Amino acid sequence: MPLWLILILIGVVLVVLGIATEIGMFLLWIGVVVLVISLVLALVNRSKT
Numbered sequence: 001m002p003l004w005l006i007l008i009l010i011g012v013v014l015v016v017l018g019i020a021t022e023i024g025m026f027l028l029w030i031g032v033v034v035l036v037i038s039l040v041l042a043l044v045n046r047s048k049t
Contacts, residue, residue: 007038
């Protein structure tokens with residue numbers, strides 16, 4: 001499984017947990033950051049090939 005796909009899955013899980021729990025804002029921001037990093041990695045890998 002590629003790294004960017006794993007990061008996207010982790011980001012989505014953190015966003016969902018962030019919305020569903022009381023520590024929401026913290027987990028929500030971590031999820032957004034992980035999603036952005038994974039999207040950047042996916043774009044970099046796509047441009048290399």
